Amino acid sequence: xxxxxxxxxxxxxxxxxxxxxxxxxxxxxxxxxxxxxxxxxxxxxxxxxxxxxxxxxxxxxxxxxxxxxxxxxxxxxxxxxxxxxxxxxxxxxx
Amino acid sequence: xxxxxxxxxxxxxxxxxxxxxxxxxxxxxxxxxxxxxxxxxxxxxxxxxxxxxxxxxxxxxxxxxxxxxxxxxxxxxxxxxxxxxxxxxxxxxxxxxxxxxxxxxxxxxxxxxxxxxxxxxxxxxxxxxxxxxxxxxxxxxxxxxxxxxxxxxxxxxxxxxxxxxxxxxxxxxxxxxxxxxxxxxxxxxxxxxxxxxxxxxxxxxxxxxxxxxxxxxxxxxxxxxxxxxxxxxxxxxxxxxxxxxxxxxxxxxxxxxxxxxxxxxxxxxxxxxxxxxxxxxxxxxxxxxxxxxxxxxxxxxxxxxxxxxxxxxxxxxxxxxx
Amino acid sequence: xxxxxxxxxxxxxxxxxxxxxxxxxxxxxxxxxxxxxxxxxxxxxxxxxxxxxxxxxxxxxxxxxxxxxxxxxxxxxxxxxxxxxxxxxx
Amino acid sequence: xxxxxxxxxxxxxxxxxxxxxxxxxxxxxxxxxxxxxxxxxxxxxxxxxxxxxxxxxxxxxxxxxxxxxxxxxxxxxxxxxxxxxxx
Numbered sequence: 001x002x003x004x005x006x007x008x009x010x011x012x013x014x015x016x017x018x019x020x021x022x023x024x025x026x027x028x029x030x031x032x033x034x035x036x037x038x039x040x041x042x043x044x045x046x047x048x049x050x051x052x053x054x055x056x057x058x059x060x061x062x063x064x065x066x067x068x069x070x071x072x073x074x075x076x077x078x079x080x081x082x083x084x085x086x087x088x089x090x091x092x093x094x
Numbered sequence: 095x096x097x098x099x100x101x102x103x104x105x106x107x108x109x110x111x112x113x114x115x116x117x118x119x120x121x122x123x124x125x126x127x128x129x130x131x132x133x134x135x136x137x138x139x140x141x142x143x144x145x146x147x148x149x150x151x152x153x154x155x156x157x158x159x160x161x162x163x164x165x166x167x168x169x170x171x172x173x174x175x176x177x178x179x180x181x182x183x184x185x186x187x188x189x190x191x192x193x194x195x196x197x198x199x200x201x202x203x204x205x206x207x208x209x210x211x212x213x214x215x216x217x218x219x220x221x222x223x224x225x226x227x228x229x230x231x232x233x234x235x236x237x238x239x240x241x242x243x244x245x246x247x248x249x250x251x252x253x254x255x256x257x258x259x260x261x262x263x264x265x266x267x268x269x270x271x272x273x274x275x276x277x278x279x280x281x282x283x284x285x286x287x288x289x290x291x292x293x294x295x296x297x298x299x300x301x302x303x304x305x306x307x308x309x310x311x312x313x314x315x316x317x318x319x320x321x322x323x324x325x326x327x328x329x330x331x332x333x334x335x336x337x338x339x340x341x342x343x344x345x346x347x348x349x350x351x352x353x354x355x356x357x358x359x360x361x362x363x364x365x366x367x368x369x370x371x372x373x374x375x376x377x378x379x380x381x382x383x384x385x386x387x388x389x390x391x392x393x394x395x396x397x398x399x400x401x402x403x404x405x406x407x408x409x410x411x412x413x414x415x416x
Numbered sequence: 417x418x419x420x421x422x423x424x425x426x427x428x429x430x431x432x433x434x435x436x437x438x439x440x441x442x443x444x445x446x447x448x449x450x451x452x453x454x455x456x457x458x459x460x461x462x463x464x465x466x467x468x469x470x471x472x473x474x475x476x477x478x479x480x481x482x483x484x485x486x487x488x489x490x491x492x493x494x495x496x497x498x499x500x501x502x503x504x505x506x
Numbered sequence: 507x508x509x510x511x512x513x514x515x516x517x518x519x520x521x522x523x524x525x526x527x528x529x530x531x532x533x534x535x536x537x538x539x540x541x542x543x544x545x546x547x548x549x550x551x552x553x554x555x556x557x558x559x560x561x562x563x564x565x566x567x568x569x570x571x572x573x574x575x576x577x578x579x580x581x582x583x584x585x586x587x588x589x590x591x592x593x
Contacts (some may be wrong), residue, residue, distance in 0.1 A: 002101050002104065003216070004100070004104055004145075005216050006212060006213060006216050007104055007105075007108060008104070008108070008141070008145065009212040009216055010209050010212055010213065011108045011111060011112065012212075013205050013208050013209045013212060014112060014114070014116070014205065014209075015111065015115055016205070017201050017202065017204070017205035018112075018115055018116065018119065019115070019119075020201055021197060021198055021201045022119045023218065024197050024201075025194060025197060025198075026119070026246065027180050028099070028124065030124055030127075030128075030166065030169065031119070031124060031127055033166075034118060034119070034127060034128070034131050034166075035119060036292060037131070037162070038115050038131075038134070041115075041134075041138055041158075045111075045138075045141065046212065047178075048141075048142060048146065048147050048150060049216075050216065051145075051147065051225075051306075052145045052146060052147075055146075055560060056101065058146070058225075058240075059145065059147060059225075059230050059251050060224065060225040061240035061241045062224045062226065062228060062244055062249075062315065064147050064149050064150050064241050064244075065149075065241050065244040065245045065249065065252075067147070068149055068150055068153050068241065068245065068314055069245070069252065069253065069256045069314075070413050071150070071153045071154060071157055071314075072153070072157065072256065072260065072314055072317075072318075073256060073259055073260070073263075075157050075165070075262070075395065075398070076259070076263035076394065076395070076398055077263060078162060078165065078166075079165055079267060079359065079398035079399065079401075080195065080263045080266050080267055080398075081261065082165065082166070082169045082401075083266070083267040083270045083401055084270065085169075086169065086270075086401070087270045087271075090154050090200055090315045096509060099512040099513065099515070099516050100508070100512075101517075102516045103512075103515055103516050103519050106516070106519040106520055106523050107519060107523070109523055110519075110522060110523050110526055112530075113523075113526055113530060114526065114530075117529075117530040120535070123535065125535045126535050126538055128529070129538045129539055129542055129579075129583070130529070130530070130538065131537055132579050133526075133529060133541075133542045135545060136542075136545055136549050136572070136576070137522075137545075137549070138552060139549070139553075139568065139572060140549050140552055143556050143557075143565050143568055144556060145552050146560060146562065148562060148564040148565055148567070148568060151553075151565070151568045152564075152567060152571055154570050155568050155571040155572040155575060156571050156575055157577060159546075159572060159575055159579070160575030160576075160578045160579065161575075161578075163578070163579040163582060164578055164579065164582040167579070167582040167583055168582060171585075193554050220575055281585075283494055283497050283498055283501070284498075284581060284585070286494075287494050287577065287581065290490070291574065294487075294572060294574060298570065298571065298574060302567070303569075309563075309564050309567075310564040310567065311564075311567065315571070319571065319574075322574070322575055322578060325578060325582075326578060326581070327579045329578070329585055330581075331584055382572060415592075423510050426510075426511065426514050426555075427510070427514060429551070429552075430514045430517050430518060433518060433521050433548060433551065434515075434517065434521050436521075436544065437521040437524055437525045437544065437548075440525060440528060440540075440541065440544060441524070441525075441527070441528060441567055446536060446537060446540065449537070449540060450540065453540060453544050455541075457544075457547045458582065460547075460551070461547055461550070464551050464555075465554065468554055468555075468558055471558060473563075477541060477544060477563055477566055480566050480567070480570060481554070481566065482571055483551065483570065484550065484554070484566075484570050484573050487570070487573040487574060488547055488573050491573065491574075491576065491577035492543065492547065492577075494577060494580075495543050495576075495577050495580040495581075496543075498581065498584040499536060499539060499540055499580065499584065500545070501584070502536060502583075502584040503536045
């Protein structure tokens with residue numbers, strides 16, 4: 001059968017690539033932020049897939065802790081990005 | 095039979111993830127992009143649960159499926175409606191069609207390289223080493239949940255710095271000014287929803303904080319749940335989102351870092367080294383730090399959502415607002 | 417015996433989820449789809465949770481499951497209401 | 507018996523993916539929100555099944571949190587800003 005870690009790891013890489021491409025190419029700022037978040041989820045997925053050791057054994061807690069902090073930082077960074085965008089909009093008067 | 099079922103489940107979840115991510119990046123309007131992204135966060139929480147990462151799943155369920163969605167949807171609300179329907183071209187663009195192709199090709203090449211590394215490097219025996227170390231030191235940490243042990247004992251520095259990052263982001267947002275002055279209309283369904291949802295959220299946050307010592311849960315999850323309670327209050331028409339004002343609010347903002355630094359200095363002056371707790375009290379100290387970290391995280395996330403501090407004076411004469 | 421009842425309830429719950437999804441795909445307009453959605457939300461979820469409650473090891477887990485069911489019921493009622501109201505306005 | 511639960515899990519995941527089709531293809535955001543709502547309950551059910559199969563009671567807490575917070579997105583979606591105090 002397919003190795004679970006490899007399957008999710010590859011999906012993580014694919015998501016990160018999709019997110020990164022859209023981060024570079026997307027003109028609209030809010031969607032750029034979405035793309036950055038999707039890229040982040042891809043990287044988290046790669047890390048959690050690396051930590052996974054099978055359906056019956058406990059996974060690696062160090063990587064889980066890292067991802068946990070990553071999620072909180074990602075949401076605060078997104079909020080900062082949105083605030084910057086709002087400010088820019090106010091300033092342009094558009 | 096069972097491995098086959100697991101593979102089916104995995105493939106279905108992976109399809110859902112990629113489908114939603116692609117659709118979110120491609121949807122015609124921003125609003126639809128955001129809804130698809132919320133659904134993506136939900137499926138992500140499922141994937142964390144399936145990969146035996148309950149701590150991460152809890153945080154994702156609270157933040158990815160709840161807070162980020164509310165944050166993004168509320169950001170759209172202040173825009174003119176036709177603008178949110180048709181995506182505007184106002185950001186930076188990279189040189190034309192050929193630039194587009196070049197970026198796509200190079201990103202794909204990098205992804206293929208990393209994918210190759212994943213394919214051949216995943217089953218490396220090295221990866222279990224840190225987990226083994228955590229397992230053998232767990233009983234010294236004062237808690238029995240390994241993730242909490244890593245976050246608040248073994249790598250407490252990281253968590254302290256993370257709280258600093260959160261505070262930095264918050265200060266950035268507050269210094270930009272001009273936050274979300276609009277508040278929501280009062281509506282009977284939202285009000286009744288608030289009536290039972292807010293107490294339940296606060297209760298669950300308390301439970302998560304307490305249970306984090308020996309089972310998945312902890313300060314981040316509890317903080318996110320408390321923040322969600324604030325967001326619900328705001329959505330139901332309370333401009334303050336349940337936050338205190340003035341000095342109390344600012345003390346709460348820095349309380350997480352404050353208690354961490356106090357503990358660190360205390361253990362340092364006691365000759366043990368920065369943030370090296372005495373083993374006998376480690377459990378209690380961790381709970382104390384987590385309590386303040388929860389409050390700080392909750393206040394920070396609510397303020398990130400609001401975009402500005404609630405105004406100091408609540409009672410203003412009607413119609414006097416500019 | 418209990419195991420069989422529980423399995424039956426879980427499978428029945430899943431069947432309601434399947435029918436709810438089919439309804440979402442096939443029914444003509446938003447309000448019909450809302451109707452299909454509430455079927456799978458309330459019944460499917462209820463049966464599933466009842467089945468799982470029969471299997472739970474301790475009382476706390478069983479109570480949590482019950483709480484989740486009540487939550488999903490109330491939340492989906494409120495959400496359907498809000499969505500219907502919203503689409504009526506616009 | 508875990509085989510039956512596993513089967514139920516796979517069927518739930520399949521309905522989840524099938525339910526995504528109208529979500530990705532539809533053009534109205536209200537309908538997307540509706541599908542997201544179904545996705546939420548479906549996800550809660552799936553996580554509860556996983557909790558039983560993987561024997562991880564902590565996942566019940568995840569389902570609880572998901573059930574609590576799934577409705578917030580709907581509220582945020584349907585709210586219109588009220589009296590704007592400042593422009």
